[in-house]
Amino acid sequence: MVTVMLLSLVLFLLGLQFLRLQWRSRRFPPGPIPFPIIGSIWWINFRADHGSLKKLAKAYGNICTLWLGHKPIVVLYGFKAVKDGLTTNSEDVSGRLQTYLFNRFSSGKGILVSNGLIWKDQRRFGIATLRKLGMGNKGMERGIQAEARHLVEFFRSKDGRAVDPSFPIVHAVSNVICAVVFGHRFSLQDETFRQLMEAYNGIVAFGNSYFYYIYEVFPWPLGHLPGPIRKIESCCNFIRSFIRQEIKSHRDRRAVDEPKDFIDFYLDQMEKTKNVPNSTYDEENMLQSVFDLFLGGSETTATTLRWALLYMVAYPDIQEKVQKELDAVLGSSHQIDYEDRKKLPYTNAVIHEIIRFSSIILITIPRQAVKDTTVLGYQVPKGTIIMANIDSTLFDPEYWETPHQFNPGHFLDKDGNFVIREAFLAFSAGHRVCLGEVMAKMELFIIFCSLLQIFKFTPPEGDKEINLSFVFGSTMKPHPYKLCAVLR
Numbered sequence: 001m002v003t004v005m006l007l008s009l010v011l012f013l014l015g016l017q018f019l020r021l022q023w024r025s026r027r028f029p030p031g032p033i034p035f036p037i038i039g040s041i042w043w044i045n046f047r048a049d050h051g052s053l054k055k056l057a058k059a060y061g062n063i064c065t066l067w068l069g070h071k072p073i074v075v076l077y078g079f080k081a082v083k084d085g086l087t088t089n090s091e092d093v094s095g096r097l098q099t100y101l102f103n104r105f106s107s108g109k110g111i112l113v114s115n116g117l118i119w120k121d122q123r124r125f126g127i128a129t130l131r132k133l134g135m136g137n138k139g140m141e142r143g144i145q146a147e148a149r150h151l152v153e154f155f156r157s158k159d160g161r162a163v164d165p166s167f168p169i170v171h172a173v174s175n176v177i178c179a180v181v182f183g184h185r186f187s188l189q190d191e192t193f194r195q196l197m198e199a200y201n202g203i204v205a206f207g208n209s210y211f212y213y214i215y216e217v218f219p220w221p222l223g224h225l226p227g228p229i230r231k232i233e234s235c236c237n238f239i240r241s242f243i244r245q246e247i248k249s250h251r252d253r254r255a256v257d258e259p260k261d262f263i264d265f266y267l268d269q270m271e272k273t274k275n276v277p278n279s280t281y282d283e284e285n286m287l288q289s290v291f292d293l294f295l296g297g298s299e300t301t302a303t304t305l306r307w308a309l310l311y312m313v314a315y316p317d318i319q320e321k322v323q324k325e326l327d328a329v330l331g332s333s334h335q336i337d338y339e340d341r342k343k344l345p346y347t348n349a350v351i352h353e354i355i356r357f358s359s360i361i362l363i364t365i366p367r368q369a370v371k372d373t374t375v376l377g378y379q380v381p382k383g384t385i386i387m388a389n390i391d392s393t394l395f396d397p398e399y400w401e402t403p404h405q406f407n408p409g410h411f412l413d414k415d416g417n418f419v420i421r422e423a424f425l426a427f428s429a430g431h432r433v434c435l436g437e438v439m440a441k442m443e444l445f446i447i448f449c450s451l452l453q454i455f456k457f458t459p460p461e462g463d464k465e466i467n468l469s470f471v472f473g474s475t476m477k478p479h480p481y482k483l484c485a486v487l488r
Helices: 002-025 050-060 079-087 100-106 116-132 138-157 166-181 191-206 210-217 219-223 228-253 262-272 283-296 299-314 316-329 338-343 345-358 390-394 437-454
Strands: 063-068 071-077 373-375 378-380 385-389 455-458 484-487
Touching (some): 050 071, 071 079, 079 385, 079 390, 138 166, 138 437, 166 191, 166 283, 166 299, 191 228, 191 283, 228 262, 299 316, 299 437, 316 455, 338 437, 345 437
Antiparallel strands (some): 063 071
16 A cells, blocks of 8 residues: 555656646757656767757757756757857856766866856966967977977887877877976876876766766766766876876976966966955866866867878878878978968868868757856746757758768868868857867867878778778767878
8 A cells, every 4th residue: 555655656746747847848949858857868869979969950950958857958950050059148158067977076166167257267367378388379389399290200110010090199189288287298108198098088988978968867876886987086086186296296396487387377376366355266276277178188189180190091182182282382391380271271171171070079068058048039047058069060061062071172262272161160169169279270280281291191901991980979089090101
């Protein structure tokens, strides 16, 4: 009898919750029917990938609603919806949702997932400091050129033998941000660096997995049990421990008012604002900002470069055209600098097409409405999650002639001049646009050109098929591959 009563009560409460969800969902853009506890994320199989989001948009339109448990997520699909949704009332949708996992691993600190005054202060300080440290000018360019030379020497040492380029590429790209943040680089054999990369890879792989969504829907029971969450916790703890050690060594040796890297600048800022009420410049924000910069400054650019070399192997005719332009305009001994892009329209177009076609970020880190606002004509209450499908802007057939083909012509006019396209939103849009866009473009251009100036990239002997499918995760990586770098 008691069991029947309890079961009846549970069914009654679930029914009540179901009706409440239907009532709430009336105010939002259309979407799959939400159910108690699981919401409507089941509709995309707990995985926000290419096919499921396209299917969602086809069924419900370019603005629709998914429910993560009882939380509404407004999904933007296609260039117009993404651009208008992120820029029309940009400040209104500039928040970050404070989910169980975001809070657990960042505590609302730093740049990437913070909000309000903390976010404004940390982002403003981050942009200003990166500029002081050379972002966009010759200061940072010299560091990138040095890493390009190290990468050239790595490939030269292999004497044309088949090699997996993944770790050397990650090493070169990560050392650029290491020099900016820590003031030094790591050797290719450094075990600490290898462990750091493994820890960051673990975090990135978790970010768009089934487990991530399940933990967000059922945080309390799963968050206290053994499982993937413990591995991610271990990864975060290792990285934080390393950063704390770096901060300590900077404190011990730094000369006040003679900052050499991001940590030095931050320590000076903490000293200047120590008597300012409600200052957000403290050790925890510094630690998380360094964590965010290192993640953002290495993972995405390194992954794009891995795709770049794979595409050159897959499309040898395009590789040959790039090399002909490099030879004709710069020659074989010229040191590549970022200004050269203005003289290399085809090469610049190829790099932008690599960024577009690899589309390594399917969706932006979700944003949140910080006040009641309007998104594409729909009233969206404060606290609503906004999920922009960046990938859909880069493949929108209304704005790209051959969206599903690798075609550098997307970025060339009829006279062969380089042109940027309005639908090229690879670095997002609005208030949360990527603060490292300039640095990423500099790295991609200088390293890519430096390599193609010297080597021809070919598949290993006997490899007949080149796998261009991606490994699903927070970033879309290529499957592990090998190539041969043959001196030209």
